[in-house]
């Protein structure tokens with residue numbers, strides 16, 4: 001199918017891209033195109049102008065920052081993130097999740113910025129960025145701002161980005177001394193997450209002193225699981241603690257569930273408990 005007619009602009013600098021977005025309120029950013037173009041071809045979305053940011057080399061960089069964390073340019077592809085030694089060191093759960101996205105072609109085209117901006121409930125990086133406590137850097141022609149992942153994801157396909165704004169990068173803290181993992185039940189056709197769980201555990205010896213848990217796939221948006229976090233914190237992550245956390249996560253996401261005829265809500269809710277336990281075990285292994 002063909003999309004409806006649209007104007008196309010390909011700026012060569014970030015400043016130019018921001019100016020075009022500021023001048024045209026209806027303009028839509030085009031990054032890897034792996035969500036936007038299918039939606040336009042199916043006529044689920046129509047846009048008068050696409051601003052192709054694919055040439056902006058300043059948005060492609062992945063670097064270690066002063067606090068030991070990592071800054072990932074919005075245009076870094078999933079394949080580049082999976083292969084990055086900086087990401088593997090500071091935030092191994094994100095490197096691992098990026099390697100689980102779709103197939104090789106999708107990983108070669110899809111970008112972190114596009115993935116977060118689109119915020120498909122079945123996306124993987126969204127859930128991990130939330131579990132890891134990431135920060136999203138956003139810029140417009142009139143300035144820049146940072147939004148914590150805790151505040152960024154608002155609702156189904158809805159995030160805290162205004163017209164004229166662009167995600168420029170995502171910063172993740174140094175989690176190299178933490179235990180972390182992302183696991184998912186992948187849809188057999190698309191590889192999108194039916195259920196995905198990210199965990200970050202701070203350990204003192206055998207005791208978990210604090211935990212961040214995020215669930216995606218089963219929920220309208222990536223969702224923190226405070227009950228599960230409390231059940232894990234202060235425990236030695238033994239079977240009793242994992243069972244308590246698995247029960248808690250099901251309550252944590254009860255009001256946020258989504259489902260379909262193949263994977264209904266109650267099934268995904270149950271699987272969130274199963275995959276939470278798998279995520280903790282993967283983090284410890």
Ligand SMILES: Cc1cc2nc3c(=O)[nH]c(=O)nc-3n(C[C@H](O)[C@H](O)[C@H](O)COP(=O)(O)OP(=O)(O)OC[C@H]3O[C@@H](n4cnc5c(N)ncnc54)[C@H](O)[C@@H]3O)c2cc1C
Nearest residue numbers: 031032033034035036102110111113114123124167191192
């Ligand atoms: C067959 C298939 C399988 C897939 N499987 C998975 C999977 O298993 N897991 C998963 O997580 N994802 C999956 N994806 C999604 C893919 O990984 C991309 O991350 C996703 O398509 C969005 O990234 P993109 O760069 O293609 O963005 P685009 O499609 O170019 O844009 C998506 C949206 O984000 C906006 N946008 C893009 N960049 C920015 C920016 N820097 N600032 C502000 N707004 C921006 C666009 O305007 C648009 O609204 C799959 C996609 C396909 C086609």
